[in-house]
Every structure is written in structure tokens, then in C-alpha cells.
Amino acid sequence: MKQLAAALVLSLAATSARAEAPAATAFRRLDGEKMGADEARTRVAALVSALSEAGLSNTAAVALSVLAGDEHQSESVRASAREELIARATQDQGVAQALLARQDAQGPKLPSGLALRLARGHLERSLQLAPLAEGVAFQSIQQPSVSATAGDGQMPAKVAAPSSADQQKAAAEQVDRARFLASSVPAGDPLEADAHEVAGLAALAAGDSEGAQREFVAIASIPPGSPAGAPEAREALEARRDRALLQLARIAYAGGDDKRADQLYGRVSRGAPEWLDALFEASWAHFRRGEDERALGNLLTLHAPFFQGRFFPESFILKALVLYENCRYGDARTALAQFEQRYRPLHDGLAEVQSRLQTPQTAYDFLAGGPVELTQMVPASARNEVARLTHEPDLQSSVAAAAQLGQEVDALDRPGFQLLALRLGPAARQLRIELLETSGRKLISRLSGERSDLRELLGQSLRLSYEISGREKELAASNEPAAMAPPRRERPTVEEDEVLWPFEGEYWRDELGTYRYHLGQRCKGGKKVTPVQTAAKPPPEPKAAAQIP
16 A cells, blocks of 8 residues: 555655746756856757747846845856846846846946947936936026036026935945946957047036046047048947037036037037037137127037938037027027927927826826727827837837746746746846836826927926017117117128128038028117026136047
């Protein structure tokens, strides 16, 4: 009888073993086992292969993360699992990279490309935790403010949003992790220029403008045409150089050095995507230096039909402000009316969408809904802009990863996967929640940023229209009727190597960026707005700044 019972137990055990999925068996052969490094790598590879064959590719990344972070595992298993997770994250910007970002930044050295991708993710996370807020719209038109830390070329500049001490601390930790990861890229690495760029952006986020200057100068100092090799590498380096020049110009502008800012803006190449940004921001530098005709000429380029798809709502406010200073009140009102007509519906549409996406869950559901949700929830006035935001690659990647991981979590309920459901299910569910929240928060943050920018500009537009009305009333009540007449126009002067070619409404690509708006003699009684600098003198430049070729 005892022999029969023993045989029955053995038969049940064999049936149970046969019922267990190969992936579960592979995990069991690793979980808590002691082995050498070579054996650990072999078994980790077998686990990943078995999970992939079972359609659980994302769960494989979760398994690697669980093993790598479990102190009860042998050191060889933990090291092999982390090594495989890093290899997967290098190719996978979804689940594996999200898992690696949760681990200690002080761990084993990461490949340069992966380290920089993680660093950029930490930077964006810091802005989600401590976002920028709107400035006070035109507290006084005589005293526009400029942020010495943001350096974004806007007026008035944004200021840090009030947030809890815990949020500020968490945001600072994210910035610190980004700076550490960027600094892990060694000198001479092919991605050294990328590392300087990320480090510079992280320094700006930390309020370290001098550190940011050093990083951007290091990029801008690389001679044109370097490095020798593939044209793609040279093009990428030139693109980073243009971005670095743009950031250096912003820092100079924020420090009140408009002349240097103008010089740096002018060095961004015409073929760069940042050229229009440089052209627009240089207009503010011209404005602060009293070069109104150059400022308006730049804006004429920005409003060319070639660039109607670009987003420069603030250009209308600047145009109205410059015209106002020159007593061109009718033209200033026209510029404000164009701004209202074009951007008020967009603002209202974004506000409506934002009111419906109050939580990361609702924002994720909106993203997962695709074109159907876009058509049903978004007003026509904001549909194109919201579609552009929702189709950003990082958002689409997060949404797809969360959806796939959800399907795999459900698949763990199949017979034979009980061990994996027990050991990996909780981690997989938690990661899915994090992916869901990350994608939702990203969308909410980007919608909120664009909407707040437009709301701030609408406030500036309203304030400026009040200023115009007040000035018109003053002139109407004064004894200076000539002040209301159009200014006398004088023929502009040109250099010996220049030719005067009047603009008659027809744009030519080779003329873009060279326009000058001829204002003529300033009108009588004009009211000059003098922006107040943020410091008595601009901050000292790094020694290396003079060496930028």
C-alpha cells in the first residue's frame, strides 16, 4: 500500500512538472540558485528565450529587473540579469529602459547612448515634478522681466511654479541623476558632444548658468567639418553645434548682453531647424537695443508663407509692441487682432481638452483611443496641435508598452505560469501603472505648457491694447495733433555692397532673414519702452567663450 501511495505521489509530481511552462521552469532554475558567472549567463539567456517564445517579451525585461534587484539572489545571477537588462534597454526604449531608469544611477557603467537617453528622461521628469509657471502678464509695460535661469527669450519670462518641498526635492534629484549620467560619458567617446549637450541642459535646469555655458562652449568650439568620417556624423555634430549656439545666445540674452546674444543668434546656420527660433529670439535682442527696424524685419521673415506651420504666437505681441513704441497705433492694433484671430481659438480648444484630462489615467485613455478620441474630444481649432503632441515618439512608445504589458500580465493567468504570476506579476502590474502615469503626465504637461504660454500672451495682448487706448486718449486730449499723423519716412541707407530692394508682398527664399522694416523718423511724442535688465551688468563669460571659432 505504501509503495502504491509513493508511486501516486511521483506520478502527480511528474504531471505537475510536465504542466509547468518552459518559461516558469527556466525561472525556477535561476531563482535563489547558486552558480558561477558563465552558468548564470547561460540560464538567464534561456529564461529570456523561453519568455519570448511564450509571447512575454516585456515580462522578460520585468524578470531581469526582479532578479537584478533581489538581494537574495546570488551575485552572479544579479550581475548577469542586469547585464542582459542593459543590453535590452539599449535596443528597447520602452519597458526595459523604464525598468533601468528606476535603478540606482550609481550602479555599473551604462553604454553611452543608453546613459544619455536615461538622462534626458530624468530631465523631463524633473519638469513634470516642478514645472515652469506663467509670469505676471505685463505688470508694467515699462518693465518687462527676463529670467536669468530659463533664458528662453520670452518676455515676460516664466518663473518657477510653486510646488511642495517634496516635489522640489524630487525634481532636484532627477536633475542630479541626469547630470551624473551625462558625466559618465568619457572624453573622446563618439557621443561626447551629446553628453555636453545633456549636461548643459541639466545645468540650466539646476540654475547653474556658468556650468551650462561651459558645456555649450565645449560643443560650439568643435571646429566645423569635424570629425572626419561619415557625413551623418558630421551633420549630427553640426546640428548639436547649432543648438549649443542657440543656448549660449539665450544665456547671454538672459544676462543682459544683447550684443553678444545677437552675434550668437546670427551664427546659427540657415539650414538648421533652430534657425527660425534664433531669428525670432534675436528680434527681442534688437528690440532691447532699440533696433526696431531689424526686429520687425525678422518678424516679416517669420510670417512668410513658407513657415506657417511653425509656432511663434509671441511674434505678433512683439510686432505690436514695437509698432506701439513708434506711435503706429493702428498697425499695432492690427497685429494684436491677427494674434487674437489666430491663437484665441487654439487656446480655448486646448483649455477644453485640458479640462477633460484631469488625471494621468484619463490622459492615457485619450492617447490609447487614437484618432477616434481625437475627433470626439478635441475641438477643430486645436485638433492639429493636439494631434502633433500625441504623436510624439516617446508618448507613442509609452502607450504601446503599457498596452502590451497589460496583455502579458493577463496572459500570466494561464495554467503552467503560476510561478511567474506569483514572482513577476506584482512587478509587472506596478510597471504598467508607472508607464500609464508617465505617458499621461507627459501629455498633460505638454498641453498645459502650450496652453499657459498662450494664456500669458493673451494677457499681454490685452494689457498692450489698454496701453494703446490710453496713449490715444492722451494724444486726443493734447495740443499735439501732429503726433497722430504718420511719421515722415526717410529713404533708408544701405552699405556699398548692399542693394535696396523694396518688399512688395512677394517672398523669395534667398532674402529670408535679411528684411529691414523701414519705420522712418519716429513720431512726435513717442513713448519709448526701456526693458529693465536683470542685473547691473552681464555675468562674466567663461574664458573658453572667446575661443569659439
